[in-house]
Amino acid sequence: MGKDLEKIFDDCIGELRNGGSIELILQKYPEHKSELKPLLELVQAMEQLPKPEPTAGAVSAALIGLGEEIAHLRSAESPKIKKRRRSVFGRFFQQPRLAWTLSVAFALVLMFVGISTVSANSVPGDILYPLKLATEKVxxxxAFGSERKAELRLTFSEQRTKEIKRVLQKSGKLDEGLLNAMLKEAQLALEESPNDTSAFFLAKLNAVNTYQKDVLESFRPRVDSANEKIVNRAIGVCDMRGRWIKGMMREEWDEMPTHRPPATHQERRHSQKPQWGPGCDWMR
Amino acid sequence: MREKFLELAEEELQAVLEQARHFEPKAIAKLSEYCYPKVFGYIYYRVNDHSDAEDLTGEVCLRMVQSIRQQKGSFKGWIYRVASNVVTDFYRRRAVRQVVDPAADSVEDIVDDTDETGHLLNQAQLKEGLSHLTDEQREVIILKFIEGYETEEIARMLEKSNEAVRALQFRALTTLKKILQKEKR
Incomplete structure (x- = not known):
């Protein structure tokens, strides 16, 4: 009997998960209604609870810790290399104290390199690059709210730009995948941005877009003809996007209370010109 | 509404695990992305403090990488066992510290979980209720209703029969209901 009830209860949970209502589900088991109803209500309340969420900082810290651990495990894993090294540096490693000091120093360097690489310098092909991408993803x-998400997309797009630059400096090659990722993240930033996008966000978007265009133009002469076409196309996308952003900024500005343009130099000096945003001097 | 965290189908999970056993960073990153939220949800209801839950989840990820080569059988079951051991160690360490340092005795207040959504139950109440259950009952409740697994999956993870899991679930919920009712009064 007890086992039957436990099975019935489990089936009821299954039906509840499939969208059934408690009343309807229990119509099948009227003899158990009084016993099962409060339990199913508790189940429903538990399943409606918001999922506990870790902070982004904690996730990043965990991933950085993992990066260090992988580097450590990988370095401990190559005995052949160790043996060869031991023969080269054999005399040093015959002294335990020196070996210990060097190992600690090596571990510290590894840790430092791990953290700094993850935080800023890793590029595709680096051991820690996937962890960097995972950190971004998490x-x-x-992130909560569409504006925050859009800002993050923008940051990722800027990151990809920096990575393109770094890869180009390192290998002299244009990474087409990164270029696409850069444009895609910027596009997603536009799509994620809320309908009532703030002037501040638009200004930021414009600044990143301009920066990306400048970067692309700076390395156009350094790439071969096939890649030049790709770069030109990307610059075209930036141009188009720039025009769109400026249009949005003008609209944003038009919605603000307007002032008559000051006629005289004296008036201009005393006019309340905005310090930033569309229409201010530095934006022209 | 927030996006869901990474989910992996069994085959995909096995492929990622295979690569992770060779310490492939990409695979380990993917595995961590997959495990972190699950483990965090599991640990969150077993410790009082949010930041303790985060630290312990980090520790689980680290232990996962260190012993991934020894992992056999169900990965999900294994990772929750690792998480359970990490929590046990945490309480053991704390018990030792409490003997040495009486100031460490103060268990932190349950985090502020004021229910703004009008739910019948909030996270703090559930946490409190769960603390009165046996380890096995608590494990089943968390896996079923917090992590969202089915009875059969839990049975595989905990290496128990479906009937045993159902019995634990029924007894745990009956006890939990009584505790929550008592608290409401």
Whole structure:
């Protein structure tokens, strides 16, 4: 009997998960209604609870810790290399104290390199690059609100620009994947941005777009003809996007209370010209 | 509405695990992305403090990488066992500290979970209620209703029969209901 009830209860939970209502489900088991109803209500309340969420900082810290651990495990894993090294540096490693000091120093360097690489310098092909991308992904998932998400997209797009630059400096090659990712993240930033996008966000978007265009133009002469076409196309996208952003900024500005343009130099000096945003001097 | 965290189908999970056993950073990143939220949800209801839950989740990820080569059988079951051991160690360490340092005795207040959504139950109440259950009952309740697994999956993870899991679930919920009712009065 007890086992039957436990099975019935489990089936009821299954039906509840499939969208059934408690009343309807229990119509099938009127003899158990009084016993099962409060339990199913508790189940429903538990399943409606918001999922506990970790902070983005904690996730990043965990991933950085993992990066260090992988580097450590990988370095401990190559005995052949160790043996060869031991023969080269054999005399040093015959002294335990020196070996210990060097190992600690090596571990510290490894840790430092790990953290700094993850935080800023890793590019595709680096050991820690996937962790960097995972950190970005998780921080995006944890971000709340469309404006914050759009800002993060923008940051990722800027990151990809920096990575393109770094890859180009390192290998002299244009990474087409990164270029696409850069444009895609900027596009997603536009799509994620809320309908009532703030002037501040538009200004930021414009600044990143201009920066990306400048970067692309700066390395156009350094790429081969096939890649030049790709770069030109990307610059075209930036141009188009820039025009769109400026149009949005003008609209934003038009909605603000307007002032008659000051006629005289004296008036101009005393006019309340905005310090930033569309229409201010530095934006022209 | 927030996006869901990474989910992996069983085959995909096995492929990622295979690569992770060779310490492939990409695979380990993917595995961590997959495990972190699950483990965090599991640990969150077993410790009082949010930041303790975060630290312990980090520790689980680290232990996962360190012993990934020894992992056999169900990965999900294994990772929750690792998480359970990490929590046990945490309480053991704390018990030792409490003997040495009486100031460490103060269990932090349950985090502020004022229910703004009008739910019948909030996270703090559930946490409190769960603390009165046996380890096995608590494990089943968390896996079923917080992590969202089915009875059969939980049975596989905990290496128990479906009937045993159902019995634990029924007894745990009956006790939990009584505790929550008592608290409301």
């Amino acid at each position: 921080s995006f998932l944890l």
